[in-house]
Amino acid sequence: MQKVRGDLLNISKLKVVFYTYRGIIKALNGVELWMNKGERLGIVGETGCGKSVTALSIMGLIEQPGEIIEGDILFEDKLLTSMEENSLINIRGKEISMIFQEPNAALNPVMKVGFQIAESIGKVKKKKIGKEVYAEVRRMLEIAGLDWERTINLYPHELSGGMAQRVMIAMALSSNPKLLIADEPTSALDVTIQAQILELLDELVKKLGNAVILITHDMGVAAEFCDKMAVMYAGNMVEYARTTNIFENPHHPYTRGLLKAVPKIGRTDELQSIQGIVPDLVNPPSGCRFHPRCEHAMKICRKDFPPLVEIKSGHYIACYLYGKEDIQNADT
Amino acid sequence: MLNTVKNIRQKGKIKLFLEQRKPIIEDWKHTYYLWKSTPLAMIGTVIIFIFLTIAIFAPLLTSYSPTEQFMEERLLPPSSQHLFGTDQYGRDIFSRVVYGARIEVWIIFIVSIISVMIGIIVGITAGYFGGVVDEILMRMTDMFLAFPRLILAMVLTAVLGPNLTNTMIAISLVDWTVYARLGRAEAMKVKSQPYIEAIRAVGAKDLRIIVFHVLPMSISPVIVQLTLRMGTIILTAAGLGFLGLGAQPPTPEWGAIVSDGRSYLVDQWWISTFPGIAIAFVVLGFNLLGDGIRDILDPRLRR
Amino acid sequence: MPTLKVKEEAKNLISIEHLKKYFAVKQGLFSSAKYVKAVDDISFNIPKNSVFGIVGESGSGKTTIGRTILRLIEPISGVIRYLSTDITSLNARELRIFRRKMQIISQDPYNSLHPRKLIKNIIGECLQIHFKLSSEEIYQRVKDILKQVGLREEHMFRYAHEFSGGQRQRIAVARALVLKPEFLVLDEPTSSLDVSVQAVILKMLKSLKRDFSLTYLFITHDLAVIDYMADYMAVMYLGQIMEIGSKNDIFLSPRHPYTLLLLNSIPNPDPRKKKKRVLPKGEIPSPIDPPQGCRFHTRCPYIKDKCVKEEPEIRELSKGHLVKCHFPLG
Numbered sequence: 035m036q037k038v039r040g041d042l043l044n045i046s047k048l049k050v051v052f053y054t055y056r057g058i059i060k061a062l063n064g065v066e067l068w069m070n071k072g073e074r075l076g077i078v079g080e081t082g083c084g085k086s087v088t089a090l091s092i093m094g095l096i097e098q099p100g101e102i103i104e105g106d107i108l109f110e111d112k113l114l115t116s117m118e119e120n121s122l123i124n125i126r127g128k129e130i131s132m133i134f135q136e137p138n139a140a141l142n143p144v145m146k147v148g149f150q151i152a153e154s155i156g157k158v159k160k161k162k163i164g165k166e167v168y169a170e171v172r173r174m175l176e177i178a179g180l181d182w183e184r185t186i187n188l189y190p191h192e193l194s195g196g197m198a199q200r201v202m203i204a205m206a207l208s209s210n211p212k213l214l215i216a217d218e219p220t221s222a223l224d225v226t227i228q229a230q231i232l233e234l235l236d237e238l239v240k241k242l243g244n245a246v247i248l249i250t251h252d253m254g255v256a257a258e259f260c261d262k263m264a265v266m267y268a269g270n271m272v273e274y275a276r277t278t279n280i281f282e283n284p285h286h287p288y289t290r291g292l293l294k295a296v297p298k299i300g301r302t303d304e305l306q307s308i309q310g311i312v313p314d315l316v317n318p319p320s321g322c323r324f325h326p327r328c329e330h331a332m333k334i335c336r337k338d339f340p341p342l343v344e345i346k347s348g349h350y351i352a353c354y355l356y357g358k359e360d361i362q363n364a365d366t
Numbered sequence: 367m368l369n370t371v372k373n374i375r376q377k378g379k380i381k382l383f384l385e386q387r388k389p390i391i392e393d394w395k396h397t398y399y400l401w402k403s404t405p406l407a408m409i410g411t412v413i414i415f416i417f418l419t420i421a422i423f424a425p426l427l428t429s430y431s432p433t434e435q436f437m438e439e440r441l442l443p444p445s446s447q448h449l450f451g452t453d454q455y456g457r458d459i460f461s462r463v464v465y466g467a468r469i470e471v472w473i474i475f476i477v478s479i480i481s482v483m484i485g486i487i488v489g490i491t492a493g494y495f496g497g498v499v500d501e502i503l504m505r506m507t508d509m510f511l512a513f514p515r516l517i518l519a520m521v522l523t524a525v526l527g528p529n530l531t532n533t534m535i536a537i538s539l540v541d542w543t544v545y546a547r548l549g550r551a552e553a554m555k556v557k558s559q560p561y562i563e564a565i566r567a568v569g570a571k572d573l574r575i576i577v578f579h580v581l582p583m584s585i586s587p588v589i590v591q592l593t594l595r596m597g598t599i600i601l602t603a604a605g606l607g608f609l610g611l612g613a614q615p616p617t618p619e620w621g622a623i624v625s626d627g628r629s630y631l632v633d634q635w636w637i638s639t640f641p642g643i644a645i646a647f648v649v650l651g652f653n654l655l656g657d658g659i660r661d662i663l664d665p666r667l668r669r
Numbered sequence: 670m671p672t673l674k675v676k677e678e679a680k681n682l683i684s685i686e687h688l689k690k691y692f693a694v695k696q697g698l699f700s701s702a703k704y705v706k707a708v709d710d711i712s713f714n715i716p717k718n719s720v721f722g723i724v725g726e727s728g729s730g731k732t733t734i735g736r737t738i739l740r741l742i743e744p745i746s747g748v749i750r751y752l753s754t755d756i757t758s759l760n761a762r763e764l765r766i767f768r769r770k771m772q773i774i775s776q777d778p779y780n781s782l783h784p785r786k787l788i789k790n791i792i793g794e795c796l797q798i799h800f801k802l803s804s805e806e807i808y809q810r811v812k813d814i815l816k817q818v819g820l821r822e823e824h825m826f827r828y829a830h831e832f833s834g835g836q837r838q839r840i841a842v843a844r845a846l847v848l849k850p851e852f853l854v855l856d857e858p859t860s861s862l863d864v865s866v867q868a869v870i871l872k873m874l875k876s877l878k879r880d881f882s883l884t885y886l887f888i889t890h891d892l893a894v895i896d897y898m899a900d901y902m903a904v905m906y907l908g909q910i911m912e913i914g915s916k917n918d919i920f921l922s923p924r925h926p927y928t929l930l931l932l933n934s935i936p937n938p939d940p941r942k943k944k945k946r947v948l949p950k951g952e953i954p955s956p957i958d959p960p961q962g963c964r965f966h967t968r969c970p971y972i973k974d975k976c977v978k979e980e981p982e983i984r985e986l987s988k989g990h991l992v993k994c995h996f997p998l999g
Contacts, residue, residue, distance in 0.1 A: 252936070
C-alpha cells in the first residue's frame, strides 16, 4: 500500500481492464485518488477517462468482462479490493452509497416508489416493512422536497427526471453513508432542475456530513459543489487540487486545455481546442497518455506515466513538466 | 473507378475495390468465423449443399428417366439396378427422387421470390407511410393470416386448377403475410432514424428513400425468416402434392411420389418411404441452417 | 431545372408568423382529444447572416420549431417566409427545390449518418438528388466539402461507425453544406460531444458561417454556448417565446423571470453569488396541459394574481427586445 493521503478513501495504483472481442480495454492505468471524511471531491473528465469505472471499482461493481488487475482501494481501514462479495455487500448501500445518471434505470418499474424506498430502508436497518419503516419513508420524501402523500403511491415512470433523482438521493442518504458517490447525477436533467437537485444535495449533505464524490463532465457543476477536484484523462488522474486552485492556477496541459475550451457566459476570448482526439484505450499511447496531444511533450513522456508530485500544498500533478526539483518553479 | 487518390494510385482496380469495401469484407470474415463455430449451421449447410448438388447434377446421377415406364419391372424392391426400387408403373424411384429435387428447388425459388416481393412491398409501404395506408394494408394482411394456411392453399389450388404453377402461386399467397409484418416492423424502426430525416431534409422523394434507404436496412430479418421457412414451403408443397393438388403425374414431385405409394405401403414400402426421407432430410437441413443463421446474426448484434 | 425567383432586398432571411404545431395525444374512446402544444403561436425574424439562438428546456418546443420551419414537420397554422416567399404554401415539388437552401444538423451524431453507406455516397446522394452531375464532378465536390470541415479525401471511403462523434458531426455539416444552402438549423449540434470536441465544432461552425455567408438557427439548452455563438436569441417555455432580443440585451438585462432563473441556474463557482440567487421552484409542467394564464406562473417567484388568470401580451421594452410577461423585471 502506497502513501495514505486521506482518512476516508485511498485509491492507489488502480488498474482495471475490460476484455472485449476488439481487444483489451485498459480503462484505468494506475489511478491515484484520495479523500477525507466529510469532504466533497469532484472527478472531472471527458468520455473514456475512467471516472465511472473508478466509482464502480470503489463499490466493487466491476464484473466480467471487467477486472481489477492491480491496485488497492482502502476505505477507512478496510481494504475493499481484497474483500469478498459478502463482506462488500455490508458496505455497499450502507457505508458507501451511489446514485446514477439515469434514476429510472435504478428503480423497479413495476413497484410503487414508496414500497421500493421502504424495501431499501428495511434492508439497511434490518427491519420488517411496517408502520415504522413507512414513517421513515415519509420523512425521507419530505426531506427530499417531494409531496410524500402523492409520491409514495406513484410508479417510477410517473416521476419526472427531477423527482426520480430526488427519490434516489433520499434512498442513497437513508443509511447516512460515510461516502456518497454521485455519477453524473444531473447530466440528464434540465438546467433549472439541475440547479434544484444540486441545492438539495448541498443542504442534505451539509446536515448529515457525508463525504461526496461528484463525477461529472461539467466543470461548472463540479466547481460549484466540490471543495476539491480531480481531473482524469484516459485512465489516469492528472491533477488534484482545491477547486479554486484548479480554476485559477491549472498546471496540467490537459486541465489548461479543458478550461480554455469551455464556453462561459461573459467570456470574451476565443475558445481554444485541444489538438488530436481521445485515445483508443485498446492501444493507448505509451507513458503519459496525453503526450500525442500535448504541445510540451518530451521524450520522457513517452516512456512511463509520470509520478504524482505535490507541487504546492494540496496541489498534485502527474506531469514531467513538474518534477520534484521544479516545485519552486511550478508557476509558469 | 476513380484512381485520383495519390497514395492508392498504384494499386490495381480490384485491390482498390476491395480496400474500399474493407468493412464489409471484415463483416463477412467474422460471419464465416462464426459459421464455422456453429456446428448446427454447418450441418444444415452441408445438407442443403448436397440437396442442391443432387438437383443440379440429376442427369449425371441417374441412369433411368424419371417418367419412363418399364412395366416388366414393376414394384421391384431396392437393388443395385434400382437403388430405390420401382413403383407400380415400373418407374425408377431413385431417378424420380433425384429429379424431384429439381422440382423442389424450383418451387422454393419461385415461392421465395413471389412471396418476398409481395410481402416487402406491402410491409414496407405500410410501415413507412403509416396512417390510413398502414391500416388498410394490415387489415388485408390479417385477412390472409386468418385462414389456416394449408386450407387456404388447398382452396386456391382447387380454384385455380391443380398443377405445379398454381401450387407455387397458392403457397406464395399464403406465405407473404409473414414478410409483410416483418418488413413493416423494420420499416417503422428505420423510418424514425435521424439519417432518414436527414435525407428528407435534403429533399429526397419518398420513393427514393424507400428503395435506397429503408429497403436495404429492412431486408435482413426478412431473409432470415425466409430461410427458416423454406422447410415449411417444401412441406406445404409436398402436402399439396400428396393430396393431388400439386404437380400432376407424371411429374416426380416428392409429395406426389409419396402419394403414389399409398396403396402399396405395406408390401412395397420403398415407393413412399424414400421420397419421404428426402423431404425430411431437406426440411431438416433448412431448419438447421435457418436456426444457425439466426444464432449467428443475433449475438453479433450485441457487439 | 425549374427555380423559384426570390426577391433579394428583404433584410430578414426567415420570417415566422404565428406558427403553431400541435401533436395529438392518443386517448381512449371516451375522452376528448388532447394535444401537446409543442409550438403555440410563435413569431420572430431571423436576419440574414446572423445566428439566431433558441434556448429552452424539456417541453419548450425548441426541437419542434427547428423542424417545423424546414417543414420536416408540417405546421398546423402560421406562415414561414424565406425572404419574401411563403414556403408554407409551396407544393411538394417547389418545396424540394427550396430544400437546397435550408438544411439541418441534428443532435445525435451516431444515428444521423446512414450506417451502411460510404461517406462518399452519403454526401454524394445529396448532389444526385438535385443535380445531374458526372461521377467525377460529384467526387470533386465531396472532396472539397470534406476539406472544408477538416477531413481528408480518403475519409470518403469509410463508413460512419469508423469515426468519432466529433468527426461524424463534421460529416453531417459537410452533408448539409454540399448543396450550398443559405440557412442552417442546428439542433443541439454539440450536446452529445465532449467539451474539447465541442470547442472544435463550434469554432468550425463560426468560420464556415463566415466563409459561406450562412444564417444559423441555433437551438440549445446551454446558455454559455448561446453566448458564444448567437447574435440574437429567444427563450422558449412550453411552446411559447417568453423573451426575445439581441443576445447582449438579454444576457445583460434579462427582463423575463424565467430568463433570470435560467441564468441563475447555471452552476457558479463563486460562493457569494450562489447565496443571493433565486431559483425556480417546482417541476416543469407537461406541455399537454400547460398552466392557464401565464404558462410560467406555477414556477415564478414573482407571481401575482393577474398571472394566474390572464395570458400576458407581448411587449416591446426597447428596440428589438420583447417580453411576454405582465410584470417584466427591471
